[in-house]
Amino acid sequence: MKVFSWRTLACGLLILCGLLSAAPNILPPSASQSLPQWYTDNTLSLGLDLQGGSHLLLQADLSEVPDQAQLRQDVMAASLEVVRRRLNETGLVEPLVARQGDDAILVQMPGVADPREVRELLGTTAKMTFHWVLMGGEAVAEMTLPTVEGDQYYRLDKAVALEGKHIRDAQLAFNPQTGAAVVNFTLDTDGGREFARMTADNIGRPLAIVLDGRVLTAPVIRSVIAGGSGEISGDFTPQEAGKLALLLRAGALPVPLEVVEERSVGPDLGRDAINMGLTTGLIGFVLVVAFMLVVYRGRGLIACLGLAVNLVLMLGVLSLFRATLTLPGIAGIILTLGMAVDANILINERIREESRRGRSAAMAVKEGFARAYATILDSNLTTLIAVSLLFLMGSGPVKGFAITIGIGLVTSLFTAITLTRLLTEWQIRGRERQPIRWGGSGWLDRLSARVPNVMKGRVVGLIASAVLSLAAVTLYLQPGLKYGIDFTGGTLVEVSAPGLAAESLRSVLPQQASLQEMGVDGHYLVRLPVAAEPAITAEQMEQLKQTIQEQSPAASFPRTELVGPKVSGDFSDLSILAVLLAGSGVLAYLWWRFESHFALAATLTIALDLTKTIGFCVLAGVEFNLTAVAALLALIGYSVNDKVVVFDRVRESLRATPDKPLLTLLNESIAATLTRTVYTSVTTLLALLPMALAGGTAVASFAQPMLFGVVVGTSSSVFIAAPLLYWLAQRRACRGEAQLRLTTEEIRRELAQMP
Structure with missing residues (x-):
């Protein structure tokens, strides 16, 4: 009882922390004002697709920079600082400026629906220099540059008389005689001293002020300018003079930047996206809750409470890290809610099995959780492998989707093995020695009890799957996927x-x-x-x-x-690499946890699932963009989750009855997990269905392939993965190899029996 009490206390405290962390997101302003700022700042921020704004990706031209890692790092750091200063000078509300990759800068500007002026501001190098105008035949290296208007050219001394980096401040002003807009600038101490010396030595000579290869003005030096300040005049409008002053204050970019990706969303579209996400998410949650209550009744209520706590913990963790919630992130939350029920279904079905064997409530709960734990851990870890690649290789909203799924998997694992167990133990308190009464779906129970001979049609199933995948590959080649601009540019x-x-x-x-x-x-x-x-x-x-x-x-x-073309090419390469690495990661994990033939059977089945899903995208005209890639990687995780459940039961049966015929064992394993397979698929479909039907074009590329993939992944776990495993196991048996490696306990027993 003491251990139980400590476990209850720890679980309650963790849930309370999650609730407190999530609370600032829904507190009214009146309540927030009376709380510490460090606490009220612990909130989710909305992504640009939900609040409106603009996203720019700027690529630095490093062609003139020597190919030295440290030097290029310094150039990018300086560029980042100049971009940040320029944006701060414009008065934008909390712009986000961050490095992306080796040679790019990401800029996100909430509330800026038209980034044209910002794009021009950031695309200007603003490198200013002062050069003496050549009046005669001076024997110096010279260059010829046009004016800003391009109607006049100046012969200039190529040597820089004064660097623009010495400009300390610059402000818009108006000439008192003419009323024209000008820019008054102030030099730093070294610049002021040099400016005084050079003007004293060159009375009567024109001094050209050059900005980015064009002459702004070339006034004649009439007297010594000793105050460390000056005036830039020209045919400026007040807006042009103000922009020039801003550029000079922020400093010159060390290298040119060009916009290679730009996305903007209006505020109205953002509000519609929020309403859509909340509505479809709420409907999906209600459908899942209703299904669990109908199927499991009282036990279903425990699963629903765990689901609600899981949602609170997800929001709490996301708020703790001050994550940015995007539309794909909302889709990730909805998908996680559907998948989180899987652990509860696994536990319920294991407890139900133990109850059928005549065990008391206490023993059924104990054995049910013990037997379900390894399966839950394996299925969650394999999904995390696929999702982690989204985080490592994705960008922007796709990375947010990966973070949401990853956090959701961890929190659902916690609620399944701690909260659900505590609630279950409370539910049976006082009735530990009595059997648990179960309601639910009689037809699935009867079907499972009859042990359907699925393996009898293994050849037909494999041939049909191969034909469908071949047809999908043909569709991929012609007419091909409808690529979005993420891939085509x-x-x-x-x-x-x-x-x-x-x-x-x-x-x-x-x-x-x-x-x-x-x-x-x-x-x-x-x-x-x-x-x-x-x-x-x-x-x-x-x-x-x-x-x-x-x-x-x-x-x-x-x-x-x-x-731009480079960005779209990078997206294509990264997407292919992410899918290949996800498959390799799953293969390696299953090889380690099971055996090589289990891993190969699962990986081959997932490959068949992916090809069919791509074929569906072609037939349905789904736009294939980064969101669709996220769906494929999420599908890898979901599909392998299903396979792990079946394979875990096969492994358990092989250890318990190693002499049983493999076909019989596979049939019994499929029958034992059939209820879980169907229920998990239904809950995931119910969670995704509202988003697929009413989510709009923004999430259609995710929701529609996922719906199809759930159906394909579920059916392949029964009709494809098991036959492939049987075929590979037969080959292994012919080579005289065991189906499973020995456990530590089995090795210890064999060593003890040795003479």
Whole structure:
């Protein structure tokens, strides 16, 4: 009882911590004001797809930087700092600036629906230098540069008279005589001293101020400028002068940056995404709860309580790390809720089996949890292997999806083996010696009891699966997947122009553009193929918006996406690598935990599942983007989860009855896990179904392949994985090898029997 009390206390404290960590997300402002800021700041932040905003990926041109790791690191660190200063100068609310990879900078700007001005600001190097204008035939290295307007050229001394890095401050001002906008600048101490010396030595000579290879102005030095300050004049508008002052204050970029990826979401679309995610998630949760209550009654209520606590713990952990919640993250929470029930179903079915054997309630619970523990651990770890690759190789929302799934798997493991056990032990208190009464589905119980001879159709099942996978591969080759711009590159613009007919819009679009109606009057998706240079693609986007607004002045653009050719190529390579590594990781883990033929059977079956799912994407016209890749990797984890449950029962039966015919043993193992397999699939389908039906285009690429994959993965666990295991086991037996490696206890017994 003492151990039980300590276990109860520890479990209660952990749940309380999770609840307290999640609470700031729902506290009203009046309550938050009376609490410490360190606590109220412990909240989830919304991703750009939920609150609206813009995302830019800037790639640094390091071609002029020597190929030395330390030097390039310094250049990227300096670039990051300049980008951060420029964004802070604009007054944007909490922009996120972070390194991504070796040569890129990620910028996220909440609330900025049109990033055009920011893109121009960050794409300007702003390298300023001062050069003397050559008046005659001076014997120096010279260069010829145009003015900003391009209507005049200057011959300049190539040697830099003064570096722009000495500018300490710059501000917009207006010339008191002419009223023209100018930029007043102040130099640092070294720069002021040098400026005074060079102007004293060059009275009557023009000094050119050069910005990014163009001459801003070239005033004649009339007298010594000793105050460490000066004025940059030109044909500036106040906006242009203000922007120039900002660039000078923030400093020059050490290398040019170009936008290779751009995505923006309007605030209205973000609010719609939140409402959709909450609604479909709530409906999915209610459907899962209703199913568990119908099937398990009182035991189902325990599973539902565990599910609710699991959700609270997930939000608590995410809040603790101040994670960013995205639409794929919401999808991950919904999927996790469906998969979290699996552990409870495994436990319930194991307890039910022990009860059928005549065990008392206490013994049935003890043995049920003991036998289910290894299976739950194996199935969760194999899923984590696939999901961890999403985190390592994904970016942005896809990485958020991986974090959500990973945290959900850990919290569901905790609730299954601690909270569920405590609640179960409380439920049977006072009736430990009595049998547990079970309600539920009689037809599945009767089917399991009759031991269906699934293995009898093993050859037909394998042939049918091979034919379907071959057909899927054929569809992949022709007509092929409908790739999104994540893989093809290019520009996508969502257009909202009520009253604008499709034909009218199509008539003004560029010839290479494609138009897709979204089912709502005046809502369209316009796609442009990738251009040779990302800058040209950005130009295309702006020209496209201008053309549409000329046709319909009230048109708005809730969502825009721009992906350059290099980024799309990287996405393709990383996606293929992630799937291959996920398969290899699962193979290695199962090889270690089971045996080589178990691992090969599971891996081959998963490969067949993936090919069929890709074929479904082709037939259903699902857009194949990074979200679809996330679905494939999640499907690897889900599918291997199913296989592990069946294989774990096979391994258990092999140890208990090694002399039993393998076909009979496989049939009995399938029958013993059939109820769990069906129930888990149903709960996952119920959780995903609302999202697939009403989630919209944003999550369709995830939800639809997952729905199909759940059905395929479940059926393959019964009809494909077991026959493959039988075939591989037969080959192993012919070589005289054992089906399982000896356990530590078996090795100890054999050693004890040796003379």
